[in-house]
Amino acid sequence: MMALKQSYSRRPALLHLVFAASIFSLFVFAAIRSSFSFRGKLLFTDTNSLDLRILSDFQSNVQQCVANRGLGLTAQIIDHCNLILKFPQGTNSTWFNEQFKIFEPLEYKYDVCEAILLWEQYRNMTTVLTREYLDARPDGWLDYAPKRIAQLGADKCYNRTLCEEHLNVLLPAKPPFHPRQFQTCAVVGNSGDLLKTEFGEEIDGHDAVIRDNEAPVNEKYAKYVGLKRDFRLVVRGAARNMIPILNGSDDEVLIIKSLTHRDFNTMIKRIPNPVYLFQGIVLRRGAKGTGMKSIELALSMCDIVDIYGFTVDPGYTEWTRYFSTPRKGHNPLQGRAYYQLLECLGVIRIHSPMRAERKQDWSDIPSRETISRAHSAVVRLKKNEAGEDSDLGQFRNCKVWGQSGPYGSGPVSGSPDMSDVRKKSSYSKWEVMPFEKLSETARDQFSQMEGVSLYKMDGNKLDDLVCVRHSLKSQV
Ligand SMILES: *[C@@H]1O[C@H](CO)[C@@H](O)[C@H](O)[C@H]1NC(C)=O
Ligand SMILES: *[C@@H]1O[C@H](CO)[C@@H](O)[C@H](O)[C@H]1NC(C)=O
Ligand SMILES: *[C@@H]1O[C@H](CO)[C@@H](O)[C@H](O)[C@H]1NC(C)=O
Ligand SMILES: *[C@@H]1O[C@H](CO)[C@@H](O)[C@H](O)[C@H]1NC(C)=O
Numbered sequence: 261m262m263a264l265k266q267s268y269s270r271r272p273a274l275l276h277l278v279f280a281a282s283i284f285s286l287f288v289f290a291a292i293r294s295s296f297s298f299r300g301k302l303l304f305t306d307t308n309s310l311d312l313r314i315l316s317d318f319q320s321n322v323q324q325c326v327a328n329r330g331l332g333l334t335a336q337i338i339d340h341c342n343l344i345l346k347f348p349q350g351t352n353s354t355w356f357n358e359q360f361k362i363f364e365p366l367e368y369k370y371d372v373c374e375a376i377l378l379w380e381q382y383r384n385m386t387t388v389l390t391r392e393y394l395d396a397r398p399d400g401w402l403d404y405a406p407k408r409i410a411q412l413g414a415d416k417c418y419n420r421t422l423c424e425e426h427l428n429v430l431l432p433a434k435p436p437f438h439p440r441q442f443q444t445c446a447v448v449g450n451s452g453d454l455l456k457t458e459f460g461e462e463i464d465g466h467d468a469v470i471r472d473n474e475a476p477v478n479e480k481y482a483k484y485v486g487l488k489r490d491f492r493l494v495v496r497g498a499a500r501n502m503i504p505i506l507n508g509s510d511d512e513v514l515i516i517k518s519l520t521h522r523d524f525n526t527m528i529k530r531i532p533n534p535v536y537l538f539q540g541i542v543l544r545r546g547a548k549g550t551g552m553k554s555i556e557l558a559l560s561m562c563d564i565v566d567i568y569g570f571t572v573d574p575g576y577t578e579w580t581r582y583f584s585t586p587r588k589g590h591n592p593l594q595g596r597a598y599y600q601l602l603e604c605l606g607v608i609r610i611h612s613p614m615r616a617e618r619k620q621d622w623s624d625i626p627s628r629e630t631i632s633r634a635h636s637a638v639v640r641l642k643k644n645e646a647g648e649d650s651d652l653g654q655f656r657n658c659k660v661w662g663q664s665g666p667y668g669s670g671p672v673s674g675s676p677d678m679s680d681v682r683k684k685s686s687y688s689k690w691e692v693m694p695f696e697k698l699s700e701t702a703r704d705q706f707s708q709m710e711g712v713s714l715y716k717m718d719g720n721k722l723d724d725l726v727c728v729r730h731s732l733k734s735q736v
Contacts, residue, residue: 308644311637315340318634319372321626325604328624331574331614333600341373341638345597351574353593368597372605373638377723379607380635382559384654384705386435386713388515389539392728393715394431396662408537410496410519425675426520429528429682430535433670434730435713436690437561440701442467445562447554447608448485449569450475452580456613459568460486468562470554473498474505476583484582485569493517493538493554499524506533511686517553529678532685536673540716551595555608563701565608572599573614606631654709658727659717666731668694 319337326335326345336344347353347366386393389408394400406417409426417423446466448454450473463469463486470491471477477489489512494502496518506512514535516524528535540556551570558565569582576592602608606626626634639656664670672691674682695703710729717724 307640311641312340314633314637315373315641318626318630318637319343321630322372322601322604325624325626326600329603329610329615330600333597335604338369341371342369343372344369345601347593347597351593364593366593368594370598370601372601373641375601375605376631376635376638377642379559379602379605380631381657381714382556384439384709384714385556385560386437386439386715387538387540387557387560388436389431389537390435390715391431391433392435392662392664392713393539393726395664396726396728397660397717408519410521426522426525427537428673428675429525429678430516430520430537430673432536432673432687432691434664434667434691436534436536436693438667438698438702438706439560439709440563440705441699442562443699443701444468444564444566445470445558446486447551447558447565447567447570448472448475449551449554449567449571450581450583451569451571452582453571453573453576453613454481454484454569454582457611457616458483459611459616460484462486462611463568464488466566468558470558472551472554474501476505477509481582491515491557493557496521500527502533503527503531506531509533511689513690515557525675529675529682532681534673534685534687534690555602559607566611567599567608568611570595570599570610570612572596572610573612655712655727657723657725658712658714659724660726662726662728664713664728664730666695668692 316337319340322343323335323337326333330345332348332351334346334348336346338344345368349366351366353363353366394405397404401417401420401423403416405423405427406412406415409423412423412426444466445468446463447470448463460481460483466488468490469486469488470493471489472492473494475485475492477485477487489509491513492502492506493515494517496516499514499516499521500523502514506514510532512533514533515538516535517538520537524535538553538557540553555565555567571579571592572595574596579592599608599610603610604625606628609622609625669692672687674687695706698706711731713728713730715726715728717726
């Protein structure tokens with residue numbers, strides 16, 4: 261511990277070293293890949309210590325960032341991967357967990373290496389359930405599809421027609437949205453905090469705005485939450501009441517977080533909005549709930565993710581909402597700590613009343629370059645731990661492969677008994693968008709990924725992906 265601490269105070273020298281070392285590592289790596297195993301093993305030890313140093317340096321960046329931005333939070337480094345975020349002594353922990361009969365703890369331990377792997381992966385991920393995903397998984401229709409349908413009356417889709425009847429209306433053939441499709445996105449939570457600032461215009465200035473559940477968007481709240489409406493992530497309970505909420509907002513994309521239900525189809529057939537099912541796993545740690553899913557969704561489409569209206573400032577013990585009276589809160593401290601970690605890992609940028617003044621200064625957040633260097637270091641370390649020789653690059657986690665036609669082709673989601681309002685819907689705006697109309701960064705990403713869409717397998721395994729390759733026909 262002491263030794264680590266000392267090396268942090270020698271950072272400038274260390275930086276030079278790391279820089280020189282990372283260049284050296286390129287050579288080492290080239291050497292390893294073309295060498296026999298005994299020689300490879302020796303050299304791996306060198307790269308290991310190099311990667312450890314890259315990560316230790318990254319950890320001290322994170323520590324500094326938490327000190328600067330955490331409003332009292334501090335980070336204690338344990339090793340090159342692990343750190344503990346601590347709230348100051350005397351923090352009022354009033355949220356009582358009925359289940360475990362304890363107050364919320366004031367310390368949270370995180371594995372930064374895992375967090376980098378997870379959140380960097382989201383930048384290349386598809387988070388909308390598609391037909392190609394169900395087709396690609398061997399158990400896709402039989403086992404996975406029924407998990408997404410409530411009250412199906414069977415635990416497997418022995419009768420695929422029956423399951424298709426539930427899913428057709430919200431199942432696009434291919435991913436309707438693409439990694440890095442938007443440059444900036446605002447994710448707007450529902451916290452009562454929003455009434456303390458006037459972020460409305462700033463929120464509307466983003467390329468896409470993602471909102472939660474039944475959040476009202478109207479003149480009354482415009483100066484606080486803006487008026488732009490692009491995406492709305494809803495849980496099953498809220499999905500029932502969408503008709504009055506979506507009234508007049510035909511293009512707003514509805515994404516159902518959990519399960520669909522026969523009743524939804526009746527509702528969906530009455531509205532012109534695109535409706536999809538979220539495709540993603542339950543996170544293993546950190547804050548849960550719609551908020552975290554909104555960030556996953558945003559990260560799978562956007563370069564920069566700004567969050568508003570998440571309760572992230574000290575002093576809140578209740579779960580407030582900008583449009584209704586406070587409700588019983590849940591895990592405010594755990595949430596705050598995890599959001600702060602995510603900001604210092606370059607995943608999100610936090611906007612809140614107590615941070616309103618410094619919103620333009622992001623200089624203490626690690627750059628994309630720094631993050632991607634740390635990411636590579638983690639990948640190499642993991643690979644060495646597992647004793648793997650092969651390097652499959654960005655497809656190393658693909659467990660299942662599928663094949664699909666080019667984007668912007670194939671059927672638009674719908675069902676045979678589609679109402680007129682639905683036939684004239686705005687689905688096609690996304691689902692048959694020609695590849696050439698995508699932003700340049702999205703097209704670059706597509707070619708770097710060789711036209712492959714990545715999806716999470718469900719379940720808790722961090723690394724398993726379903727990968728679908730799209731033919732390049734008419735796209736180059
Ligand atoms: C802690 O919070 C509770 C409930 O909000 C409040 O009644 C109490 O006075 C607070 N204590 C301190 C020391 O701030
Ligand atoms: C399968 O489901 C469809 C639609 O509900 C139904 O018409 C058909 O009879 C079912 N087939 C079998 C073999 O049960
Ligand atoms: C939708 O809004 C219009 C006015 O903008 C109103 O006349 C109509 O009743 C609303 N419909 C629903 C279902 O709320
Ligand atoms: C994400 O995609 C980029 C190409 O845009 C690629 O260079 C990078 O390796 C990918 N990262 C992960 C974690 O898959």
